[in-house]
Amino acid sequence: DVKVTQSSRYLVKRTGEKVFLECVQDMDHENMFWYRQDPGLGLRLIYFSYDVKMKEKGDIPEGYSVSREKKERFSLILESASTNQTSMYLCASLLGQGTEQYFGPGTRLTVT
């Protein structure tokens, strides 16, 4: 049974803080994704990674960076958190095209 876990369910940070969101998957999936989800906008892709140390920008990468040092772990970094980054962040992993994409439980981040 595939499991995607995220380091925190809820997080509150102050404007300007550096924020790390961690995601771990246990099924040896090549591809990992970070999305944010906002009311009325649906899920939007921030970054994805198709292999260790490889990353590609999604649709809304500004203000974010990522790190994939190990296959099972994909980190999302907010270098200097801002209030407009208050959102639900979802991590997902995928073995390959045509296969199931599995989501983590999400991290609700509030930046004050």
Next chain:
Amino acid sequence: KNQVEQSPQSLIILEGKNCTLQCNYTVSPFSNLRWYKQDTGRGPVSLTIMTFSENTKSNGRYTATLDADTKQSSLHITASQLSDSASYICVVSARGNNRLAFGKGNQVVVIP
């Protein structure tokens, strides 16, 4: 313009009744279409995944249909239960691309 459009945006149904959610897409070349269920505050969970050659797929009381010619899909919920209250998200994948196109979701509320 979003490549995946869902309707209705939201609906309220009585427990025990049926309902049908619609998804139209423009993603091309088409690879597969997935329906996810997302409970409030949780990550999306897969209901069905269909490829080009599949017209219908069921998962318990959920039945998804696909018309790849008209680029339309529907998700039918039979004999709705209170636990069906959730957002249902249509996700389409293009061939040769691991990035997914997300609809904004159908918000379903089942009332007793």
